[in-house]
Amino acid sequence: MGKRIVIDPITRIEGHLRIEVEVADGKVVNAWSSGQLFRGIEMILQGRDPRDAHHFVQRSCGVCTYVHALSSVRAVEDAVGVKIPENARLIRNLMHGAQYQHDHIVHFYHLHALDWVDIVSALKADPAATSKLTDNVSNSPWGGSNYYRNVQARLSTFVESGQLGPFQNAYWGHSAYKLPPEANLMAAAHYLEALRLQAKAARMHAVFGGKNPHPQSLVVGGVTSVADLSPERLAEFMYIWKETQEFIKNVYVPDLLAVASFYKDWGGIGGTTNFLSWGDFPQTDKEPDSHFLPRGFIKKRDLAKPLDADQQKVTEHVARGWYEKGDPKHPFEGETKPAHGEYQPDDGKYTWFKAPRYDGASCEVGPLARVLVAYSKGHKEVKATVDSVAKQLDIPVTALFSTLGRTAARGIETLVIGQQMEGWMNELIANVSKGDKKVYQRWEMPDEAMGYGLNDVPRGALGHWIKIKDKKIENYQYVVPSTWNLGPRCAEGTLGPVEEALIGTPVADPKQPLEVLRTVHSFDPCIACGIHVIDPHTNEVYKIRAT
Amino acid sequence: MEKKEKDFYERLEQKGVTRRDFMKYCTFMTATLGLNASFVSKVADVFAAPKERPPVIWLNFAECTGCAEGFLRSTYPWIDEIVLELINLEYQETIMAAAGHQAEESLKAAVKKHKGKFICITEGAIGTKYDGAYGKIGGRTFLDVANSVIPHAAATIALGSCASFGGIQAAKPNPGGFKGVGEALNVKTINIPGCPPNPVNLVGTIVNYLLLGKLPQLDAAGRPLFAYGRTIHDQCTRRGHFEAGEFVMEFGSKDAEKGWCLYTLGCRGPMTYNNCPTAKFNDGTSWPVQAGHPCIGCSEPNFWDAMSPFYEAM
Ligand code: SF4
Ligand code: SF4
Numbered sequence: 096m097g098k099r100i101v102i103d104p105i106t107r108i109e110g111h112l113r114i115e116v117e118v119a120d121g122k123v124v125n126a127w128s129s130g131q132l133f134r135g136i137e138m139i140l141q142g143r144d145p146r147d148a149h150h151f152v153q154r155s156c157g158v159c160t161y162v163h164a165l166s167s168v169r170a171v172e173d174a175v176g177v178k179i180p181e182n183a184r185l186i187r188n189l190m191h192g193a194q195y196q197h198d199h200i201v202h203f204y205h206l207h208a209l210d211w212v213d214i215v216s217a218l219k220a221d222p223a224a225t226s227k228l229t230d231n232v233s234n235s236p237w238g239g240s241n242y243y244r245n246v247q248a249r250l251s252t253f254v255e256s257g258q259l260g261p262f263q264n265a266y267w268g269h270s271a272y273k274l275p276p277e278a279n280l281m282a283a284a285h286y287l288e289a290l291r292l293q294a295k296a297a298r299m300h301a302v303f304g305g306k307n308p309h310p311q312s313l314v315v316g317g318v319t320s321v322a323d324l325s326p327e328r329l330a331e332f333m334y335i336w337k338e339t340q341e342f343i344k345n346v347y348v349p350d351l352l353a354v355a356s357f358y359k360d361w362g363g364i365g366g367t368t369n370f371l372s373w374g375d376f377p378q379t380d381k382e383p384d385s386h387f388l389p390r391g392f393i394k395k396r397d398l399a400k401p402l403d404a405d406q407q408k409v410t411e412h413v414a415r416g417w418y419e420k421g422d423p424k425h426p427f428e429g430e431t432k433p434a435h436g437e438y439q440p441d442d443g444k445y446t447w448f449k450a451p452r453y454d455g456a457s458c459e460v461g462p463l464a465r466v467l468v469a470y471s472k473g474h475k476e477v478k479a480t481v482d483s484v485a486k487q488l489d490i491p492v493t494a495l496f497s498t499l500g501r502t503a504a505r506g507i508e509t510l511v512i513g514q515q516m517e518g519w520m521n522e523l524i525a526n527v528s529k530g531d532k533k534v535y536q537r538w539e540m541p542d543e544a545m546g547y548g549l550n551d552v553p554r555g556a557l558g559h560w561i562k563i564k565d566k567k568i569e570n571y572q573y574v575v576p577s578t579w580n581l582g583p584r585c586a587e588g589t590l591g592p593v594e595e596a597l598i599g600t601p602v603a604d605p606k607q608p609l610e611v612l613r614t615v616h617s618f619d620p621c622i623a624c625g626i627h628v629i630d631p632h633t634n635e636v637y638k639i640r641a642t
Numbered sequence: 643m644e645k646k647e648k649d650f651y652e653r654l655e656q657k658g659v660t661r662r663d664f665m666k667y668c669t670f671m672t673a674t675l676g677l678n679a680s681f682v683s684k685v686a687d688v689f690a691a692p693k694e695r696p697p698v699i700w701l702n703f704a705e706c707t708g709c710a711e712g713f714l715r716s717t718y719p720w721i722d723e724i725v726l727e728l729i730n731l732e733y734q735e736t737i738m739a740a741a742g743h744q745a746e747e748s749l750k751a752a753v754k755k756h757k758g759k760f761i762c763i764t765e766g767a768i769g770t771k772y773d774g775a776y777g778k779i780g781g782r783t784f785l786d787v788a789n790s791v792i793p794h795a796a797a798t799i800a801l802g803s804c805a806s807f808g809g810i811q812a813a814k815p816n817p818g819g820f821k822g823v824g825e826a827l828n829v830k831t832i833n834i835p836g837c838p839p840n841p842v843n844l845v846g847t848i849v850n851y852l853l854l855g856k857l858p859q860l861d862a863a864g865r866p867l868f869a870y871g872r873t874i875h876d877q878c879t880r881r882g883h884f885e886a887g888e889f890v891m892e893f894g895s896k897d898a899e900k901g902w903c904l905y906t907l908g909c910r911g912p913m914t915y916n917n918c919p920t921a922k923f924n925d926g927t928s929w930p931v932q933a934g935h936p937c938i939g940c941s942e943p944n945f946w947d948a949m950s951p952f953y954e955a956m
Pocket of ligand 1: 154157309704705706707708709765766801802803804805809810836837838839
């Protein structure tokens, strides 16, 4: 048997995650993903006013803010049978698009980059050479040797102060870091610039939503921000969008390609098998047909035959999670009965995640799934961007089934969605200038109803299912991206996507499992919403120390 | 001028921030804090060149990370300045590079090194049922982690409604027995509630500390008076409409467009203490009532139960 390594806490994610791997001959041969937090939001929702649900579920996650609220109002709208006005649809698309722009930039620079970029090595870079490199690979508005000298001085003052804060005790100097010092300095500079850019990009939410995180302008039936449909506000939104787009085009995507070109071997590591996307961004009220990003299911990597995806085929398994025994259930029938147990990765239960399956299959969701589904359906913009990225990196499209592909797909869709937002802004402006400012449709709460809302949000396929009785919430279940990606084995023993992806990952130094972090982070885990209920009795977690 | 300070202004200028802009911000911060004008230059000193960056340990418990995300949206000072030049952020799981054992070691070492001197910022509630076994970091319960850090802090800031009062997971039936950090550990915390709170109020509290060497004055719920001393209703731009009896009866209506009062649609501004109408969010871009949505009272204790159903008038 190989050596066991536990990484807990996994940092630079949302929530509390523990990853355990078994390593033999320098490679991961087995993996277990386990989450640890009880919040119980589904139970808290029971008996409440369905109109309030979106405020509650939005607090599932502050990183993927907005998206749960959006799924929730869609679920209630489906249940009560209200069609929202066109302007409400456009504002929602714009805010959801803004969330993608913001979220993916933060993920690349602040949650993922340090797996590839060695900040300490940046101190050794030559500023003039860095400037030249930047000019070669990008259209970055920041550059010149003075600029890089200043960034370097700032970093070294920081390092010399001995107060290293968030950068201390990391895996700096690890042999798996491949960038030359100049590329590290460029990325470090952009890490800092991106910190500011994200704060600016978040203002898109504030324009139509009052604030970010947790905007507050969604209601069942539409949106509330009618007074923000003024020329100044629309211009303000456009201005922020443009600044963000420029960053994505001129800095983010070029950085992604530059870094990726040093890590092409990761195009053969970290792949999974099946991919599911609910699709999103309705362009008329016909769903899912009008979705800008299509709905679909790819089985066994067969890009030639994308299949339709139907929410009825979703089930949740509890065989290896700490729940009472039960058959796999569709979310409408879903129940959450915690049953405590010990942490038994080998043959027992080991996580609070349930294992969602689509038509029985374990599926990866998220940027890669969306991009692959769109690509296989011949989506014009996605296809063009994928082909150009593959060409620039000189890799086949099949190299996308990997950690590298997952990270690249995130950049690809950020670009494509960002560009599409311009059209939605123009539609909105056209409506407003015609005098159409309708953003809300009146509706009435039935005594009994049921409905669902399916979205594809930055981290992947998201579904909310609601049952209403006596005008109150009778049952509420949601199946979220990180449950799909980080869920455990099912009864048949098929691994969850992250577990599957980890197998084969090289580990040069078991004390510093940097490579494991790369694959885990490439999924952009976000845990708090993934587990809705955890049982308290289980305190018996044993821990194998890395040796 | 000290060299550090000179560097600071040079850096500002490179970024296109004039000294004048910067002083304007310091004036805003001084006013937010309720200090008199003579403090403006001292506030500027604090931002320009703190002698030694004060150590901060940030703990995440049962939460959604919205509070940390809110903190990342700080614009004056920018978040990179806060992290690189204003404070010494020793431990913060959302952004730190280290993971696993190395992360745990950092935490232990930081507590030991700065015993009695660090500020602890906590985000999220703590489960108290079953000895706090509801959530874990590195195999230890939240309660255990909190107990190993908080008693050694110079001061503990409970950031957000979860850390302050238990927040969403403490809403009925509170399946995990969640409590705010102060209540769970029976310690006094400075509470900066909101879901999430405005980062201005956290930065203000830290500046207050750096400037005066003490924490701001608090109300009975542990909230700094400079931010939570008045109700939303008292500062709301729609107040005139309230007084005139001009109420919005339906979202998206003509009256909504005119910016009439949202009381009838459930606004909780009259019972909520916070500075949203004046501080606004995201660099002054907006706040919920401005976006046409009623206040949901997110900075009040127990608001998920006390203020809901949100769309019924009080
Ligand atoms: S207070 Fe609100 S924003 Fe902050 S962690 Fe709790 S739920 Fe999230
Ligand atoms: S909108 Fe709310 S806070 Fe503003 S005046 Fe009306 S009731 Fe008061």
